[in-house]
Amino acid sequence: MPAATGDELRIVGFLCNWCSYGGADTAGVGRFQQPTDLRIIRVPCSGRIDPLFILRALFHGADGVLVSGCHPRDCHYSEGNLYARRRLEVLKRFLPILGMDERRFEYTWVSASEGKKWQTVVHKFTEAIHELGPAPALSEAQVARAQAVAADAA
Amino acid sequence: MRIGVFVCHCGSNIAGNVDVGSVAEQALSLPDVAFASDTMYACAEQGQEGIIEAIRDHGLDGVVVASCTPRMHEPTFRRTVERAGLNRYMFEMANIREHVSWIGKDKEANTRKALDLVSMAVSKLRYDRPLTPKSFEVNKRVMVVGGGVAGIQAALDCANGGLEVVLVEKQSTIGGKMAKLDKTFPTVDCSSCILGPKMVDVSQHPNITLYASSEIDELSGYVGNYTATIRRKATYVDWEACTGCGLCMEKCPSKKSADYFNEGVGTTTAINIPFPQAIPKKASIDPDFCIRFTKGKCGVCAKVCPTEAIRYEQEDELVTEEVGAVIAATGFDLFDTSKYAQYGGGRYPDVITSLQYERLLSASGPTGGHVKRPSDGKEPETVVFVQCVGSRDKSVDRPYCSGFCCMYTAKQAILTKDHLPGSQSYVFYMDIRAPGKLYDEFTRRAMEEYDTRYIRGRVAMIYPKGDKYVVRGADTLAGTQVEIEADLVVLAAGAESAKGSPRMAEKLRISYDKYGFFMESHPKLRPVETNTAGVFLAGACQGPKDIPSSVSQGSAAASKVLEMFSKDMLESDPQVAAVDIKRCIGCGKCVQTCPFGAIEETDFRGQPKAGVIETVCQGCGLCTATCPQGAIQLQHFTDNQILAEVNALCRQPLVTSFE
Ligand SMILES: Cc1cc2nc3c(=O)[nH]c(=O)nc-3n(C[C@H](O)[C@H](O)[C@H](O)COP(=O)(O)OP(=O)(O)OC[C@H]3O[C@@H](n4cnc5c(N)ncnc54)[C@H](O)[C@@H]3O)c2cc1C
Numbered sequence: 001m002p003a004a005t006g007d008e009l010r011i012v013g014f015l016c017n018w019c020s021y022g023g024a025d026t027a028g029v030g031r032f033q034q035p036t037d038l039r040i041i042r043v044p045c046s047g048r049i050d051p052l053f054i055l056r057a058l059f060h061g062a063d064g065v066l067v068s069g070c071h072p073r074d075c076h077y078s079e080g081n082l083y084a085r086r087r088l089e090v091l092k093r094f095l096p097i098l099g100m101d102e103r104r105f106e107y108t109w110v111s112a113s114e115g116k117k118w119q120t121v122v123h124k125f126t127e128a129i130h131e132l133g134p135a136p137a138l139s140e141a142q143v144a145r146a147q148a149v150a151a152d153a154a
Numbered sequence: 155m156r157i158g159v160f161v162c163h164c165g166s167n168i169a170g171n172v173d174v175g176s177v178a179e180q181a182l183s184l185p186d187v188a189f190a191s192d193t194m195y196a197c198a199e200q201g202q203e204g205i206i207e208a209i210r211d212h213g214l215d216g217v218v219v220a221s222c223t224p225r226m227h228e229p230t231f232r233r234t235v236e237r238a239g240l241n242r243y244m245f246e247m248a249n250i251r252e253h254v255s256w257i258g259k260d261k262e263a264n265t266r267k268a269l270d271l272v273s274m275a276v277s278k279l280r281y282d283r284p285l286t287p288k289s290f291e292v293n294k295r296v297m298v299v300g301g302g303v304a305g306i307q308a309a310l311d312c313a314n315g316g317l318e319v320v321l322v323e324k325q326s327t328i329g330g331k332m333a334k335l336d337k338t339f340p341t342v343d344c345s346s347c348i349l350g351p352k353m354v355d356v357s358q359h360p361n362i363t364l365y366a367s368s369e370i371d372e373l374s375g376y377v378g379n380y381t382a383t384i385r386r387k388a389t390y391v392d393w394e395a396c397t398g399c400g401l402c403m404e405k406c407p408s409k410k411s412a413d414y415f416n417e418g419v420g421t422t423t424a425i426n427i428p429f430p431q432a433i434p435k436k437a438s439i440d441p442d443f444c445i446r447f448t449k450g451k452c453g454v455c456a457k458v459c460p461t462e463a464i465r466y467e468q469e470d471e472l473v474t475e476e477v478g479a480v481i482a483a484t485g486f487d488l489f490d491t492s493k494y495a496q497y498g499g500g501r502y503p504d505v506i507t508s509l510q511y512e513r514l515l516s517a518s519g520p521t522g523g524h525v526k527r528p529s530d531g532k533e534p535e536t537v538v539f540v541q542c543v544g545s546r547d548k549s550v551d552r553p554y555c556s557g558f559c560c561m562y563t564a565k566q567a568i569l570t571k572d573h574l575p576g577s578q579s580y581v582f583y584m585d586i587r588a589p590g591k592l593y594d595e596f597t598r599r600a601m602e603e604y605d606t607r608y609i610r611g612r613v614a615m616i617y618p619k620g621d622k623y624v625v626r627g628a629d630t631l632a633g634t635q636v637e638i639e640a641d642l643v644v645l646a647a648g649a650e651s652a653k654g655s656p657r658m659a660e661k662l663r664i665s666y667d668k669y670g671f672f673m674e675s676h677p678k679l680r681p682v683e684t685n686t687a688g689v690f691l692a693g694a695c696q697g698p699k700d701i702p703s704s705v706s707q708g709s710a711a712a713s714k715v716l717e718m719f720s721k722d723m724l725e726s727d728p729q730v731a732a733v734d735i736k737r738c739i740g741c742g743k744c745v746q747t748c749p750f751g752a753i754e755e756t757d758f759r760g761q762p763k764a765g766v767i768e769t770v771c772q773g774c775g776l777c778t779a780t781c782p783q784g785a786i787q788l789q790h791f792t793d794n795q796i797l798a799e800v801n802a803l804c805r806q807p808l809v810t811s812f813e
């Protein structure tokens with residue numbers, strides 16, 4: 001069964017366990033209503049997120065990818081999110097080269113106490129993705145390029 | 155693989171907004187799922203027994219529970235599957251409560267989403283491998299940071315429990331705020347009489363090493379094996395030699411040094427011992443006011459000191475201590491009342507803070523316990539107390555209640571009457587919050603026995619008129635404006651997090667809330683633990699707390715440390731990095747990246763390879779995302795496992811494989 005039926009789009013979230021996943025929990029405990037499009041994958045640290053995960057999601061038809069970690073300097077693993085920030089920023093600039101709309105990928109910093117902020121982040125990102133609409137099917141050339149990237153990385 | 159899926163109703167918490175029956179039914183069609191059912195409360199005894207039974211009856215190799223957040227019950231369910239004979243890492247959770255039923259009202263959409271989360275968990279579980287924890291030795295010493303009443307209690311309890319304790323205090327004496335208080339509510343007993351003996355116990359305890367005038371520069375390591383670098387700040391006095399006789403204080407010609415202990419009411423000498431009962435009772439020089447430091451002249455103290463303890467050339471000294479656990483007890487600070495310009499705090503000499511007033515009331519304070527106006531030394535006749543200055547006020551970003559101001563204001567009103575029987579006190583309040591044992595009775599006594607007039611309403615402004623101050627505010631019960639001519643105004647300053655607490659939290663690798671208070675692991679069930687194993691919290695550093703609560707929390711933190719240290723070996727989390735020797739090319743990128751120094755270069759048949767020190771690895775996965783070869787994988791969060799989740803969400807087989 002596809003993730004998205006009806007109006008729902010396919011948004012994949014990568015959240016670090018300590019801050020943002022906790023923030024999403026806090027939003028839940030506070031019953032802060034959110035759109036349902038986003039599905040969250042829990043990782044220990046935003047620094048664990050390999051840009052390839054994001055590419056893979058986008059190439060496999062995700063309409064948006066959201067990454068969220070601890071605020072810089074406030075990382076449970078002291079500096080994981082600094083690595084994340086560098087990698088994610090590079091990825092963001094790299095996406096257009098692969099023919100991907102970089103607006104489909106966003107990263108934010110949300111702490112475990114910021115339930116309200118998490119609600120806002122989800123609303124905003126979901127809205128932005130809905131404005132862009134469903135991701136267009138990839139062209140042959142893009143698929144080939146993606147495969148080349150994958151081969152390079154392997 | 156045979157996987158079992160259990161979808162929890164959580165009463166109506168989940169079932170009210172998700173069709174759990176249908177999620178379970180559809181889960182049966184996911185690959186490898188051999189059994190699926192819904193259950194009323196998966197975490198309750200019956201629910202857990204049901205899981206165990208199903209594992210046995212259906213020969214399951216792995217389990218998915220779709221319920222609440224894994225941050226809550228993952229350990230519970232891991233124990234459950236273990237009881238049924240499975241490896242505890244052959245388990246995954248789908249969070250369909252916090253991330254689904256509680257944030258969306260559309261039952262159909264929620265049900266779809268819940269199924270997606272279940273299918274992600276199943277996909278990941280198919281790549282899970284059994285993991286076994288290793289055990290490692292613990293260093294049964296504990297470091298307490300902050301020597302207020304909470305830290306003192308924690309240190310004494312640990313020390314009495316047989317542990318070696320390192321107590322680090324940034325001021326030159328322990329005692330914190332409580333040492334500055336005159337009497338304490340609700341019993342009105344003398345603060346230093348109950349705290350003093352405890353402070354002495356700290357100094358005499360054979361198990362406690364006290365570092366005063368010291369701060370933590372760095373903390374490294376991991377639970378059971380931390381290394382702390384402690385900066386012993388230069389006091390310009392050799393504390394080994396100093397006997398605390400106080401001769402230097404008597405003779406010091408510079409008497410204008412800021413008196414931190416008396417909250418800036420009055421001044422002190424450039425070389426001083428903060429108060430007679432200070433622990434340790436040692437002198438230190440304030441270089442900002444010392445004539446020798448500022449003008450190069452003087453040197454009187456060195457001349458008069460009978461033990462030749464003065465060291466003008468002393469520098470900060472770094473010491474390291476190895477400990478297995480840390481208790482943070484760094485307390486709180488007072489809100490800066492000058493932020494309310496309309497009250498004139500800091501501008502008008504007779505508008506003072508509550509803690510300054512405590513010093514005026516205290517027999518060991520700058521006035522010897524005589525309540526006098528700072529401006530002219532006159533005894534005040536009318537004293538006005540203003541509550542909630544920097545509490546419950548969004549406009550100054552302090553929306554929270556500081557908890558103890560209602561009570562200490564009542565106490566100070568009572569003490570005022572004791573000191574000056576002819577005086578009259580007024581209290582402007584918003585609500586009276588007195589939920590502790592004997593607290594409500596206490597505030598009533600202030601009103602009924604001590605004739606304190608309570609006026610409900612905020613003060614709009616305070617301005618001088620002759621040698622008095624007009625306090626103008628609303629009486630919201632009478633619906634009128636009131637003006638009171640006061641001789642002395644006491645602002646009940648709210649509590650805020652101690653200065654520099656975010657930096658402290660970063661050093662300890664714990665979280666803090668938006669106001670800088672340290673965050674507990676769970677607000678109800680793990681109130682003294684943090685999310686960093688081996689780091690615990692005590693006292694007002696976690697949120698405003700009165701003395702009884704601070705002491706309870708100090709003892710609670712100590713008991714947690716004693717519990718942890720009751721075992722000789724701790725189990726390490728096996729969710730750590732592992733190197734595939736065949737893939738590793740020995741580039742060393744992971745070695746450079748790991749923030750914990752958990753990877754070392756090893757030699758494998760003459761080739762350099764990466765090797766993980768398992769007890770040091772914290773399981774962040776930075777190395778895994780860094781390795782160009784995919785050679786170092788964070789177990790339980792391997793590339794394949796995360797990609798399996800991605801695949802479950804985006805089933806569009808455009809690019810078939812990245813592997
Ligand atoms: C005016 C006033 C009156 C009060 N009256 C009462 C009363 O009558 N009854 C009552 O129950 N409660 C009263 N309280 C509350 C009471 O003061 C607190 O409950 C208590 O002080 C909390 O203790 P603590 O140890 O957590 O924090 P603190 O007393 O703040 O102690 C923290 C200690 O940690 C040290 N520290 C801070 N940062 C660091 C660092 N980075 N490194 C090393 N050391 C550090 C500080 O120097 C301090 O010694 C009153 C409070 C005020 C403001």
Ligand code: SF4
Pocket residue numbers: 730731747748749750751752753766770771772773774775776777778788
């Ligand atoms: S997962 Fe890797 S980077 Fe993180 S602590 Fe372990 S070895 Fe170091």
Ligand code: SF4
Pocket residue numbers: 733737738739740741742743744745763764780781782783784785786
């Ligand atoms: S980064 Fe990868 S290849 Fe390089 S040393 Fe570490 S494990 Fe080996």
